[in-house]
Amino acid sequence: MTPLYKWQYKEYAPLSNLLNCPSQALLISARPGMGHDILIQNYVALLMCDRPNAKDNSFYTCNECPSCVLFIGSNHPDFYQLTVNIDGDKKNVSIEDIRYMLEFVATTTHLGRYKVVLIPDVDLLSINSANALLKILEEPPSYVRFILQTTNISGVLATIKSRCYIYRLPGVNTQDAFTYVKESGIYNPGFWFAYYENAPLFDLEVTKEQFDVLIKAFLQPSIENIFIASGKFEAKNAGFLIGFFSKWLNDLASYLQGAPMRYFMEYNAEIEKLAKRIDLQKVFYLFDKVNFLQDWTLHPLNYKLQLENLLLQYQSLFIKR
Numbered sequence: 001m002t003p004l005y006k007w008q009y010k011e012y013a014p015l016s017n018l019l020n021c022p023s024q025a026l027l028i029s030a031r032p033g034m035g036h037d038i039l040i041q042n043y044v045a046l047l048m049c050d051r052p053n054a055k056d057n058s059f060y061t062c063n064e065c066p067s068c069v070l071f072i073g074s075n076h077p078d079f080y081q082l083t084v085n086i087d088g089d090k091k092n093v094s095i096e097d098i099r100y101m102l103e104f105v106a107t108t109t110h111l112g113r114y115k116v117v118l119i120p121d122v123d124l125l126s127i128n129s130a131n132a133l134l135k136i137l138e139e140p141p142s143y144v145r146f147i148l149q150t151t152n153i154s155g156v157l158a159t160i161k162s163r164c165y166i167y168r169l170p171g172v173n174t175q176d177a178f179t180y181v182k183e184s185g186i187y188n189p190g191f192w193f194a195y196y197e198n199a200p201l202f203d204l205e206v207t208k209e210q211f212d213v214l215i216k217a218f219l220q221p222s223i224e225n226i227f228i229a230s231g232k233f234e235a236k237n238a239g240f241l242i243g244f245f246s247k248w249l250n251d252l253a254s255y256l257q258g259a260p261m262r263y264f265m266e267y268n269a270e271i272e273k274l275a276k277r278i279d280l281q282k283v284f285y286l287f288d289k290v291n292f293l294q295d296w297t298l299h300p301l302n303y304k305l306q307l308e309n310l311l312l313q314y315q316s317l318f319i320k321r
């Protein structure tokens with residue numbers, strides 16, 4: 001079992017107090033990049049432990065009882081986790097998996113206490129899978145506990161939500177989370193921590209060299225800088241690039257409206273200078289275009305052309321007509 005990250009203890013305390021959850025189905029809503037899977041794994045282990053210990057307003061597993069030993073060895077017969085299948089850029093939970101789960105809950109526990117079913121990314125269930133799940137959520141056997149998890153609560157069917165006790169993970173201890181990012185040894189840790197909205201578990205996919213040419217293309221959008229930047233990336237970076245573009249325009253628009261920036265505070269002075277030269281309406285127009293692409297991401301086959309095209313449109317924001 002993976003131990004909690006240091007910043008997670010504050011979040012774990014109230015969760016561990018849900019040992020006696022008012023509902024048999026607990027829906028946990030979390031932000032991505034916070035390590036919620038580890039938090040939830042620790043909570044599931046706690047549900048199964050025979051002798052939980054209380055310490056500092058939290059409950060912890062004993063790690064010694066037969067249940068703990070089996071769970072730590074990933075062998076617990078009373079635990080079932082549905083699998084999220086990744087098919088290209090689509091993810092889903094199969095109806096077969098739901099059927100196995102229904103067979104699993106049909107028989108009583110092996111060790112006492114509960115049978116626990118963990119359903120990650122419950123927002124990705126197909127209609128058929130969701131309907132099958134709903135039936136069992138309506139009248140679950142008394143020994144079953146369902147833990148549902150999502151990072152997109154608005155994508156979870158209302159009928160599922162109505163049968164669950166919804167628990168929102170409160171967020172992180174920012175100082176400990178930032179220390180973790182700093183100690184990971186990445187360049188510009190302060191910038192990236194803000195860029196990923198204080199969620200510390202991100203995979204940084206651009207090198208310092210790539211970052212430098214990219215930011216230069218935004219700060220000084222000359223034709224030369226634009227082509228240098230677009231030449232430094234590969235198709236696999238398409239999703240990152242479109243996200244970067246969107247966040248940059250978001251901050252530019254915020255600045256023009258006198259609202260606080262969220263991602264590029266480090267470039268406040270430069271953005272101030274750029275903002276004097278452009279019109280808010282045009283920023284919104286390009287922002288809409290970029291966000292439309294964000295839903296589809298840049299097409300890997302011609303991402304380079306599209307990136308250059310967008311950057312040239314960005315450049316034209318600064319041309320006085």
Ligand SMILES: [Zn+2]
Nearest residue numbers: 049062065068
């Ligand atoms: Zn135990």
